[in-house]
Every structure is written in structure tokens, then in C-alpha cells.
Amino acid sequence: MLEITDLHKSFGNKEILHGISLNVEDGEIYGFIGHNGAGKTTTIRCAVGILEYEQGTIRVDGMDLEKDPISCKKIMAYLPDNPDLYENLTGAQYLEFLANIYGISSTDRQERITALGRELEIYDSLGDQIKTLSHGMKQKVAVIGAFMHQPKMLVLDEPFVGLDPKATYILKQKMKELCAGGSAVFFSSHVLEVVENLCDHVAVLKEGAIIREGRTSEIKKEGQTLEDLFLELEGHE
């Protein structure tokens, strides 16, 4: 579903990503871990079309992101680490805006916003201006926005930051449900337990390069946790 090949990205003269390659299969949850500044957010921002890159290819469902960005974005959704939404709109207005862009029918949007809003316990606040909401509440609005058009490829950057435990649980369930339907999820996180329990596939990023990648069950040694592996890689590489 998401295929990144030899991705290079620089800011000025400094190369941040040194040839990232990874492949997120259909129906798979793919975790992306690494220390602060390793290049996770940069990779994700390239993958969703925010940042341009100097070298490499990104394919979404077989389509080249550079050549056909609109088709790629139609089947993708992105949830950033910091939910900077349109502050002057209400949550409902923001979601209506997204629904119109993705061409979601009137009935479907009403059902989906209501259901997700109630599940995440944000429904009653959807009429409030976004600028009045807390970080976690904004994140919940952004979560509804990301799931609303039932994307085939969901990309999330530190999605659990700021969410309460119930919302975190629901988000994890939604990610699993989405993948069960054949979609794929690619996300970064520092919460290694969540990555270990949730992901089918994991990549460890260090200083702009993937230093370990594979199925979650396969990349660890017997009796080792993902945290042990991460610390080992950080210490020995």
C-alpha cells in the first residue's frame, strides 16, 4: 500500500534522510520508531506530500506520489503530532469542510461524525470553536477527520500524544478495524509497548537511516521486548 524507496531529504546542506526504504503491505499496521530527531516526522511528512524530497520514490497503492498526488491523497489520511486545525472554525465546521473535500455524502458524514464523536466523547464539543478546545480535544477532532473518509492508507505521527486512555484505546481499535478491512496504517510512536502490541511490522530509524526492519515477532530475539531491542540498537550502533 505504501512503498518508500531510497528516500533522501535535505534541509539546506544537511541531509536528514539517507535513503529510507520501506514497504507497508495491505492490511498491515507498520510502526516507525526512533529517537528524537531521527527523521521519523520528516519521513512521514514526505510520505503524505507535505515535504518535497530530492531523491527516491513514494508509491501509494501503486501510484507515484510525485506524479499523481491527488489520487494518492484521496485514499490517504494524515494525523499530525500537533493538531493545528482551523482555529476559527468549530469542530463540526472543520469536519464538514473535510467531508466536502473528500466527497462524503450528507448521510454518511452525519453518521460517521456522530458515531466517532460519541465514541471519542467529543461530540458535545463539536459546536465549539476549535481554538477553545484543549490539545487532546483537538486531537480527537483530527482523529475523526482522519477516519471519516475511510482511508486505504492512514499515516499518523505520534497519534497517542495528548489522548486520554479511553480515546487511546478507541484509536487503537479503529486502526485495527481499518486494517481488517484491507487498509494499511503507518505510524510513528515513542510508546514502544503500543508499537509492540499493535504493529505487524516495525522499522527502527536512527540518524536518518533504517537500522532494523522486519515483522515485529521476527526482529526481536527470544524473550526480548521491543524496548530491549531499541535500547540495544541505540547503544550498539
Next chain:
Amino acid sequence: MNNLKELIRVQLKNLFFQSRGSKKGKKAGIGFMVLQMGLMVYLSVFYSLALYSSLPPAQYYLGIYMMSAAGALMILIIGVPYAQGFLFGFKDFDFLMSLPVRKQDVVASKITTFMILQYLYAGFFMIPAMIVYGNVSGQGAVFYLLMVLGFLSAPLVSIMISALIGLLMKNISSRMKNQTLVSTILNILFMAAIFFFSFRMNSQSDPTRLLARTLPLIKVWMPQIYWYVSGCIDGSLLPVLASMAVSIGLFALFLYLSAPLVLKVSARSEQGYHVKNFRLHSERSQTLMRTLLKKEFGRLFSNTNYLMNMCFGIVMMIAVSVYALMNRSFLQVFLEQESFADAARIIPGLILLGIGFMGHSTCTTGVSISLEGKSFWILKTLPISIRQIFLSKGLVNFVIIIVPALFCLVLLGIAFAFPWQDFLIGFVYLVLLAAFVSMYGLFINLCFPKLDFDRDIVVIKQSMASFLSIIGSMIMGIVVFFSYLSILSRQTQPEGTTILLILCSIYLFLDVLLYEYLEHEGAKTFRKLS
């Protein structure tokens, strides 16, 4: 004291150099400041020289009174929106209140920074005007010494009044559910009052008589300015000291009374609105372009400063059209003064170019990309083409210009009995002009983007894109207007209609150029933005 100094330092840095981390950004920031202050000096010197060229030397003193009063008025106009955004509605309220500093220091730092900004504007306008006067009237060293001494307090009353009006507006609007709408209405009323006052003052076409009429008004309404200027002219210290005492006294009283309100009003204005018992209503789905247009119009109308700063031209356009309609003979008198052979023949062109000039100063696209700010990721990740994004931003600007422009064209066309050909050319001209301004703004914003900011006003009033989009477009409007007049006043003048057709061709050419730029280079630049 150290905290206060540190707060002021940070506020000033934030105000002038905000988000200009890169070398290019820093250069643009400094360049913008130099340009802005340079413009103030230019306006001051240009108008001063123009005034003295129309006055007999014995009445030069009238000019300096006029320029000083204009400076005071300018501080008032610039200060009101700043007071609302910077003094009584600051975005870093939560952050500052969480710091281990005294509340008084926070308030003092805000007021001091606001004053420094206003003093900069005042200084770059009033001082050059005083120097020009000193030069043309051969004043000695005492004049300049008193000028510098008196300037230390001269802008204080205007700053105080602008802050008071800003406080009043913010206090009213922050209590309402539709804060922005109320704030916009109040700001429009404020600007209308300023226009009304200006039109009344300018109804006198003879500059000497106009200035003589203005002087008693300055004496009554701005006594501190009158004392300051008269003291400088006469070389007398006492009136200057009286001016300083009154200004400082009033300002101290203002500080004492209003300081507690700074935090109170700021806290309230940041609250936004909440809805009780929310129920999601079924909305009809809309087309992509309609959705984007709704977003862009919403962005424009949800920010009073954006609306007032960028749509100032159309307010002027309508006001001047109504004024011209009620004073039809004014145009005739003006043309006779300028010795035009066939006034009736060139009136349609003049009116059209006048409307066009106002359209030139209405450039919403100049900051519309920058205003995406931290939410820019939304546009970048949605399945929308760059062309659609540009089109939605451009169309808002186009509509904002073309609707009032055509209204004014029809209104004045009927009043001045335009022939049908002039209506047709007028329509084509305004359409091409509106398209030009819309695309020019996008071009400038792509050249000088600024996505990292904490308050919209920083982009709207203090960015290079804002400055160049409005001023650059207005300069073009002025050049077109005066070129038309200059060509028509020649002996072998071509037909007014011919000149308008040539102008239409120029705009068409520029439109095609800008369109091509936006389609290719502009789209590339947009893709690189993040």
C-alpha cells in the same frame, strides 16, 4: 526590573523578527522594516514639499501644523488595530501569565512595546516633516533642539487615544458571541468616522484656505500638538514644556486607569465561544471549489485586521463613488483647473481609473497563503490541486474587487451619462484589473511566504508580502492614473478610449504573464513550502 527588561526585549524581538530564523528570512524582515520606515519618510517629505510649494513663504508655518496633526492622526489610525491585537488581545496571554513574573511587569511590557512601535511610526513621519519645514523656513538650532525635546512626548496623546478606542472596541466585541463580526463593524465605523472627517476637511480645494481652516481645529482638538509646534517655530521653551506636561500627565492617568483592564480584556477575548446542547445538523454536501471558497471567505471575514487592511480599498471605492456622485461638479472644476480641452470626453476614463486604483489597493491574496500558518499541512495533505488552491484564493480577491467595482461603475456611469462603449470597456478593464491584483498578490506571497507566526496581525501588517502586495499594487494604480492624465494633457492627445484600450491590453499581457508564472514556477514554489 530585570524581568520587565527581558519581557520587553522578547516582545520587541517577537514583533520585529518573529519566525525569521533563516538568513533569507532575517534579511526579508530587516528589508521590510527599512521599506516601511522608508515609506513613512517618503510620504512625510513628499507631502511636506508639496504643501510648501503651494504656500507663500509667509504661511509656511501652516504646513508644519498640518503635518504634525497628520502625524498624530496617523498614529491614531495605525494604533487602534494594534491596540486591539497587541495590547488587549495578545495570544501569548496564557504563556506570559504562567511565568514567574509580576502581572504589572507583563502589562508594562505590553504597553511599552506598543509605545515603542508607535513612536517608530511617529518618528519616521513627524521628524522628517519638521526637518523639511526647518529647512525651507531657515530655522536655527533652537528649533531643532525643541523639536527633539518636544517629540519625546508629542505622540503620547495619540497613542493614548488609539489605545482607549482599541480598548473600547475590544471590550465590546469580547463580550459578544460573534466577536469578529462585532469587531469588524466597530472598526468599519471607526474608519468611516475618519473618512467623514477627512472628506469634510478636504472639501476646500484652495490649500491656503484649507490649512487656515484646519489651524483652529488643531488648537482646540490637539492643543498639545499646537503648543509643541508653536514653541518650536517661535523658539520658545514654555509652550513645548506645557505640551510635554499635558501629554505626560494624561498618559500617566491613562496608564493608572487602564492597566488593570489589559489583562482582564485580554483574558476574555481569548475565550472564544461554546455551544450548549450541540446537535449535528445534516449539511448538504458541496462541491470542492465551493468548499474552498467558503473557507477562504470565512478566513477573510473572521479576521477584522485582515478585512480592514486588505479591503480598505473597496471601502474607499464605495465612499469616494458616493462622494463623487453627490459632488458631480467637483470633477468638472478639477478638470478645468488642469486645463483639459474636452472634460466630458475624459471623465469616463478618469472615473474608471479612479475605481481601478481603489481595486489595486484591495489585495487579499497578498497574505492568503501565509495565513494558512501552522494549518498549512491541511491543504498540503488534502486531495486538492495547487491550481484549485490558487483559484479559490484568487477568486475571493477577484469577487471582493469586481462586485463593488462594477457597482460603482454602473452608479457613476449612469450619473455621468457614460456612452455604452465606455461601459463595455470599463467592464473589460475592471475584470482584467481584478484578475491582475488577485494573481499579483499570490505571486508576492509566494515570493515572501511567512507560515510561522503566533498572531495573524504579524502577517497582515508586518510581513513583506503584505507590504509589497498592497503598496506595489497601489503604485501601479497611481502610475496608470497619472500616465493617463499626463497623456491626455498633451497637445496631440489620443482619444481617451484608445488609451483605455491600450491599458486593457497591458493588463491582459500582465495577467497572462502572472497566470503562466503561477501555473509553473508558482506551483513549484508552493510545493516546496512547508
